[in-house]
Amino acid sequence: MESVQSQRISGDPNAIHAPYLIQRSWERCARQSGDLHTDPIMLSGGDLKERLVRHTALLQAARPEIEILAGMVASTDGIVLLTDDNGVILQSLGDTGFLQRAEQVALRPGVSWAEDHRGTNAIGTALIEGTSVRVHGGEHFLQRNRILSCHGAPVRSPQGDILGVLDISCDAGKLHAYALKLAAMFARQITNRMLDQAGRGYDTLVFHRQASSLDSIERAQLLLNDGHIVGANDAAIAMLGATWQHLLNQPLDAWMHADWRQAGNLPVSIDTSTGAAVVARLHRKSAPSIAAPARPDASEASGKRADALHTPPATHGPDAQAPAMLPEPAPELRGEFERTLKAFDGGLAVLIQGPTGSGKEVYARRLHARCARSGKPFVAINCGALPESLIEAELFGYAPGAYTGANRHGSLGRLREAHGGVLFLDEIGDMPLPLQTRLLRVLQEREIRPLGSDKAVAVDFLLISATNQDLDSLLRQGQFRSDLFYRLQDQRVQLQPLAMRQDLPGFLCTEFNRLGALEKSLTLSDDACRSLAAYAWPGNYRELQSVLRALVIHSAAGSLLQVSDLPEHLQAPHASGATGETPAMRGSHTSLRDIDEQHIRRTLHRSNGNISETARLLGIHRSTLHRRLKRLS
Numbered sequence: 356m357e358s359v360q361s362q363r364i365s366g367d368p369n370a371i372h373a374p375y376l377i378q379r380s381w382e383r384c385a386r387q388s389g390d391l392h393t394d395p396i397m398l399s400g401g402d403l404k405e406r407l408v409r410h411t412a413l414l415q416a417a418r419p420e421i422e423i424l425a426g427m428v429a430s431t432d433g434i435v436l437l438t439d440d441n442g443v444i445l446q447s448l449g450d451t452g453f454l455q456r457a458e459q460v461a462l463r464p465g466v467s468w469a470e471d472h473r474g475t476n477a478i479g480t481a482l483i484e485g486t487s488v489r490v491h492g493g494e495h496f497l498q499r500n501r502i503l504s505c506h507g508a509p510v511r512s513p514q515g516d517i518l519g520v521l522d523i524s525c526d527a528g529k530l531h532a533y534a535l536k537l538a539a540m541f542a543r544q545i546t547n548r549m550l551d552q553a554g555r556g557y558d559t560l561v562f563h564r565q566a567s568s569l570d571s572i573e574r575a576q577l578l579l580n581d582g583h584i585v586g587a588n589d590a591a592i593a594m595l596g597a598t599w600q601h602l603l604n605q606p607l608d609a610w611m612h613a614d615w616r617q618a619g620n621l622p623v624s625i626d627t628s629t630g631a632a633v634v635a636r637l638h639r640k641s642a643p644s645i646a647a648p649a650r651p652d653a654s655e656a657s658g659k660r661a662d663a664l665h666t667p668p669a670t671h672g673p674d675a676q677a678p679a680m681l682p683e684p685a686p687e688l689r690g691e692f693e694r695t696l697k698a699f700d701g702g703l704a705v706l707i708q709g710p711t712g713s714g715k716e717v718y719a720r721r722l723h724a725r726c727a728r729s730g731k732p733f734v735a736i737n738c739g740a741l742p743e744s745l746i747e748a749e750l751f752g753y754a755p756g757a758y759t760g761a762n763r764h765g766s767l768g769r770l771r772e773a774h775g776g777v778l779f780l781d782e783i784g785d786m787p788l789p790l791q792t793r794l795l796r797v798l799q800e801r802e803i804r805p806l807g808s809d810k811a812v813a814v815d816f817l818l819i820s821a822t823n824q825d826l827d828s829l830l831r832q833g834q835f836r837s838d839l840f841y842r843l844q845d846q847r848v849q850l851q852p853l854a855m856r857q858d859l860p861g862f863l864c865t866e867f868n869r870l871g872a873l874e875k876s877l878t879l880s881d882d883a884c885r886s887l888a889a890y891a892w893p894g895n896y897r898e899l900q901s902v903l904r905a906l907v908i909h910s911a912a913g914s915l916l917q918v919s920d921l922p923e924h925l926q927a928p929h930a931s932g933a934t935g936e937t938p939a940m941r942g943s944h945t946s947l948r949d950i951d952e953q954h955i956r957r958t959l960h961r962s963n964g965n966i967s968e969t970a971r972l973l974g975i976h977r978s979t980l981h982r983r984l985k986r987l988s
């Protein structure tokens with residue numbers, strides 16, 4: 356398969372835009388080719404009508420764009436199609452001559468062009484990859500579709516979900532280099548229009564590096580509710596160097612200097628957290644918000660949480676964080692995820708173990724997003740980041756006037772904020788022993804007694820905890836209570852290091868595109884991709900994101916990146932003579948704990964022993980690093 360594909364791609368200089376996307380798609384199709392050769396699946400008139408009604412908002416936002424675009428591609432006899440998120444064509448517009456020929460391959464409303472029905476094609480493949488895709492002539496998996504050249508670009512909701520695909524299709528002989536960019540540009544315009552519609556009732560921050568682009572299609576746009584980000588477009592994600600799951604529901608202050616509050620109709624200059632200077636305009640809306648954290652007993656609450664904890668605010672409600680925005684578990688973990696979800700929904704406590712950056716928090720948020728309590732709070736507590744002196748009040752709350760310096764209204768405590776929802780205790784292995792005792796009591800009695808109060812308050816939450824430490828050995832050393840341990844681990848989940856991921860080479864390219872490569876038309880050469888896949892990735896997904904982001908930022912637009920463009924430690928010696936073999940294929944004799952420890956030591960060395968810098972690079976709190984170093988010494 357590989358040689359056929361690369362031959363075809365190298366024979367067509369225009370088709371090198373994303374060989375991996377096409378190749379991966381062909382591999383998927385080859386695995387199920389028996390089902391692909393059946394006739395197109397056509398919805399009945401009633402079903403199509405029902406779908407059109409369901410997607411009214413998308414169709415309305417897209418109509419003006421589709422009309423303009425159809426006029427533009429008419430000169431190439433092209434047509435414009437809009438599909439839903441299942442690849443079913445909702446609307447087609449354009450040259451009637453080509454429309455008739457397109458009919459022959461069932462390129463018409465009501466037909467599904469999902470990849471598992473029609474093989475590799477711009478619509479179905481763009482839906483799976485989540486990026487713009489061009490599929491030209493012979494790149495189509497099914498022979499009968501090879502008369503086409505198709506260019507599909509996903510349209511996203513303000514929360515990043517793919518709502519459908521905008522596609523330009525024409526005769527394969529009439530390929531136009533600009534068609535993919537055109538599809539992507541108009542898809543972005545539809546996304547922006549939907550963002551404008553959803554934005555009624557929110558503050559909207561529009562920004563760009565140049566003031567003259569604030570009204571252009573390239574503008575970055577955020578919807579804000581009480582200073583928290585509740586919607587965004589791709590340009591905002593790229594300009595802030597963020598991902599959907601990191602941006603949504605987070606305070607804008609974490610991504611931009613607080614000066615954004617000074618913006619109004621007159622643009623102001625602001626620094627983003629990555630140090631880039633942007634110009635921003637703020638449109639304030641006075642209508643009520645939908646995603647404001649509705650804490651239980653808000654009247655008793657202190658109003659503002661201690662900032663020192665760096666824990667994200669509780670996320671609530673169906674809009675809070677849809678599962679589609681969270682990264683999927685690796686394919687080999689999906690079955691296990693469903694089993695864990697069932698146990699979790701049944702009330703069992705879940706303990707997630709895995710090395711640093713392996714996606715424990717993402718896994719926990721995904722469980723929350725998919726469980727029966729998804730509309731209820733998700734309260735994340737980083738036990739390693741809590742100073743011991745504050746931890747008790749922070750977790751269990753306190754009565755008004757409980758101690759000097761306390762908020763005079765008292766505090767609910769984070770455990771009570773989780774009432775009705777999910778409590779996520781991250782880095783549970785770092786919880787000091789006295790607090791373990793207190794937590795155990797809460798889990799047994801299902802009630803808490805705030806500091807300075809003798810009134811017990813009932814609490815009800817599902818529990819997820821996570822650690823990158825070996826709890827069994829902490830138990831043996833007497834640093835972790837065994838009775839608490841058994842309460843936490845009804846269902847255990849072991850996350851693998853990124854390097855063990857079976858689809859690593861393909862995944863690297865998808866991540867690279869998602870993190871901005873596509874926007875800058877960057878491509879990884881086969882050797883560079885192999886080299887990245889052969890690296891051990893001790894910092895796992897977190898390290899991968901940081902490497903890929905840096906590559907995107909430092910590469911000139913349009914480049915084809917070679918091994919020599921990669922950071923030195925990713926080039927050799929593991930890559931030299933690499934056969935495309937990933938650590939997962941080679942098997943690993945290194946324990947998760949070893950990888951973690953080696954990673955900490957290496958990072959410390961790289962930072963010349965600077966603890967703050969090491970903690971920042973590892974993405975952990977300084978106090979956690981101190982504790983880990985104590986154990987390593």
Ligand SMILES: Nc1ncnc2c1ncn2[C@@H]1O[C@H](COP(=O)(O)OP(=O)(O)OP(=O)(O)O)[C@@H](O)[C@H]1O
Nearest residue numbers: 682683684710711712713714715716717823896897
């Ligand atoms: N399956 C995945 N695909 C892509 N990115 C992922 C995936 N899982 C996690 N990430 C990203 O990796 C980073 C680290 O993830 P997360 O915080 O969940 O890891 P963790 O195991 O909880 O880390 P730590 O042990 O340091 O707390 C995040 O930026 C997250 O978005």
